[in-house]
Amino acid sequence: MSSPLDPLQKLAEFLRFPSISTQPEHAPDLIACAEWLRELLSSIGLEASVHSTLGSPVVLACTPRDPAKRTVLIYGHYDVQPPDPLEGWTTPPFEPRIEEGRIYARGSADNKGQILAHILGVAQTLRETGELPVNLIFLIEGEEEIGSPHLEEFLREHRDELTCDLAAISDTAMAPGNRPALTYALRGIAAMELIVYGPARDLHSGLFGGAVANPATVVGRLIASLHDAEGRILIPGFYDAVRPLEGWEREAAVALEEAAGGDEAIKELAGVTELVGEKGFTTIERIGARPTAEVNGIGGGYQGAGTKTVLPKEAFAKLTFRLVADQDPAVILNAAEEYLRSQTPPGVLLEIISGHAGAAYQSDPTSPDGFAARKALAGAFGAEPLLLRDGGSIPILATLKEILGVDSYLLGLANPDSRIHSPDENMLVENFLGGIRMNRILLEELAKDS
C-alpha cells in the first residue's frame, strides 16, 4: 500500500508544467506533463500508459476489468490556455501560489485541479480498500483547449479498451455562490479567423485614403454585420436548428438565477457595470442556452504609441460562435462564411480560416446515473446541486456519445470566480479537496446502478 499523497503538493507539481497546447514551442512541456501523469497514475496502482498522437499525447490509466462491475470513464485534460496577458497576473502563471484558500496558476481550475481531484480520490480509495466499486478508466488528453483535433481518431482506435457505461467529467464550474451543480448542457463551438487583404503594402493614408478600400474599416464593417442592434445574430439560418427551451429548463434557470443572487452578482463576477444581450432571454439563458458570435481578437495597422498615418495592407478578426443543441458547427461555419463574403465590399480580398469546431451537448439529469451524480455532489459538498447549462464548450462530449455510445455527466468543481482563461486563474482549495471526497461517493453510487 502506498503512502498518502499530499494533495496540494501534487497539484503544485502538476501546475508547474506550461502545457499550452496552442503554442507549438510548448510541445516538450506537454510531453513532460503527460509523462508526469503516467507516473502518478501508475504509482497509485493503475495500469497507466502514454499514447503518442499527431499532436499532444493521450494518457490512459485503468483498473483490471471485472465483468461483474460497471465501467466508468473519467475524462480530463492536462493542456491549458496561453497565460497572456502576462501583465494581468499577480504572480507568474506557472508558479502556483496559495493565498486565502485559493490556489492560483494557469490550469488550476481548467482542468488540472479538477482531474487531479478524481485521481487523488481514486488513490485514496485504492489505498484504503485495495479496490474500486467500478471498473475505472482515466482518459486525459492534451489538446482540449485547441478542440481535441486528434482525440476522435484515438477513441476510434482504442474503442474496445475504452468500452464503458458512462463518462464522468469535471471540467465545468459550480453554480454562483459556489453551490454544487450538475451541468446537463454545454454549448458547442465553431472558430474562424477572417483576414482582409487590401493594398500590396501599407499605404500613406493621406496619399491614397479615399480611393482605396481600407482593410481595417472592412473588418469593422464585417464585425458590425454579425449582430443587429438588439444583439441578434444576422447570419441567415443561424437560429434554424436551435432546440427550443422546455418549461422545466426555464424553471431551472430561474432557480439558478435566484441562487446566484440575480444579475447583480453576475455583473460583479464579470466585472461589468451593465449586462446586455439578446432580447427575450434572461442573463442565465443568454449565457447557457443561447448561441452567440463573439470577437476574440482584432488587429491590423499601427499598434504603437501615437499616430501613424497608414492605410494598412491587411487586418484580421478572430471569431468564435458558441452553439446550442442541435446546431451543426459545419453548417454554421459555412453559413457564416457565405454571409461574411456577401458583406465584403469591393476592393479587398477576404480569407476565412476555419478553426476548431464541436457540437453542443445535452444529457438528462433525471436519469439514474444523473441522480447518482447529484448524490455524489450533495454528499461531498453538503447541498442539493442545481441543474445548469454551461456557456462553455467541451466538444469531446459529442464525440464520446458518437463513438463510445455513452452519456457524460458533468460534475463541475471550479469555483464560479476561478477566472478560467484569464489572468489570476484560481481554484478554491475546498473545492479541490471536496472533489477528492466526491470521487469516492460518485463511484459508489454509480456502482449501485449496475
Next chain:
Amino acid sequence: MSSPLDPLQKLAEFLRFPSISTQPEHAPDLIACAEWLRELLSSIGLEASVHSTLGSPVVLACTPRDPAKRTVLIYGHYDVQPPDPLEGWTTPPFEPRIEEGRIYARGSADNKGQILAHILGVAQTLRETGELPVNLIFLIEGEEEIGSPHLEEFLREHRDELTCDLAAISDTAMAPGNRPALTYALRGIAAMELIVYGPARDLHSGLFGGAVANPATVVGRLIASLHDAEGRILIPGFYDAVRPLEGWEREAAVALEEAAGGDEAIKELAGVTELVGEKGFTTIERIGARPTAEVNGIGGGYQGAGTKTVLPKEAFAKLTFRLVADQDPAVILNAAEEYLRSQTPPGVLLEIISGHAGAAYQSDPTSPDGFAARKALAGAFGAEPLLLRDGGSIPILATLKEILGVDSYLLGLANPDSRIHSPDENMLVENFLGGIRMNRILLEELAKDS
C-alpha cells in the same frame, strides 16, 4: 569658398539618423540630427542655430538681411515616420542603399532628400557666386510627423527674425509619371484614438459571452458607423464647411488624371486591383479634394496564433480624418466624438483621445510667386508643371499663413512611387539632383518679383 559637397554622400549621412519623432526613445537621435544640420548649414556659409523646444529642436539658418531683396523662407523637417513593419524592408531602413537610380531609406523622400536638395542648391550658388539673389531663411523642424506641436509657439517667439515674403516648401510629390507639379492644396488632418473598455479583465467567451458587451465588437460597430455603404461619412455636419470645387480645379484634376495614365496607373501605384470611394468624384478628386475618415490601426484581444476564447476587456481603433478647406479640425473632432458617443451601445465605456490636428491649406497657383515656382520646376525638370491637390497634410502651412502672413508654394520633389510612410521608402536620385538645380532657378525667379 568651401569645396563642393558630394550630394549623395551628404544625403546618406542625413538618412542614417533614426530621427523618429513619435517614439520618445529616439529623442537623442533627433538632437544629433539637428546638430548635424546646423553644422552643414554653417559650413556652407549661413548663420545657423539650433533652438530647443519642449519637443525636438528647430534648426534655423539665414543669410544676412539685405533690405533691397525679397525674403524667402524654405521650410522642411528632419524627423521621420516609424519604419515598421520592419519585415517589409528589403534592407534596414536607416542604412541607405542606392539601387537602379533610387536611394532607399526611411526619410529619403519624406523629407530629408527634399530639404537637403534645397540646402545643397543654396550651397552651390553661394560657392559659385558668393551670394543669393534673395534673403534666405531655412526653417527645419523635427516634429512634422507628429503634427508640429511646438512650432506654432516657436514661430510666434521668432516672428521678427522670420519675417518673409513667401514660403517655399518641398514636402510633396511630383505628379504621376514623375511629372513636375505645383501643389496648390493640401488636406488637413485630425487624429483620434478611441478605446472601448468592457469587463474589468479578459473573460472566458463561453462563460460570459452573450450577456456582456464585447469591446472588440463595439469597436467594429463604431468603425462601421463612420461611413455609409457608398463611402460617404455619416458624422453629422462633417461636410458642412467643405469649399466646393471650382470649374478650373475639376479641369486640372482631369489633366492630372490623363497625365497619370488614369485609374490603372493609380491602382498599380497603390498595389490594389480595384479603386473605391465616394460617389460623384474621380479618383484624383477623392484623394486630393475630398475629406476622408481612415482607420490607421485596430487592436484588442488575442493576437497570437490559433484561437483563444477570450472576451477582451478592451479594444482600440486609431483614426485620422483628412480635411479640406474650409473644415475646422477642432469642429470635426468634436462632431466625431459626439457622433461616436451616440453610436456607443450600453455596457462599455468609450474613451476618446484627440491627437494632432491641422487645417487644410490652399494657395493660388496663378499668382506671380505661383508662376515663379512653376518656372523653376519647368526649368529644372524640362516640362510644364501640372497643378495638383495633395491628399497628405502639412498643417504648418496654415500656421505660416496665420503667424507670418505668407503664402506657401509647394514644389514637390518626391517621386510618386516613393513609398512615403511605407517600407522601402525611396527617392529617385534624378529628382534629388533636379531639386538642387531647381533651388537656384527658384530663388532667381522669386527675386524678380520684388
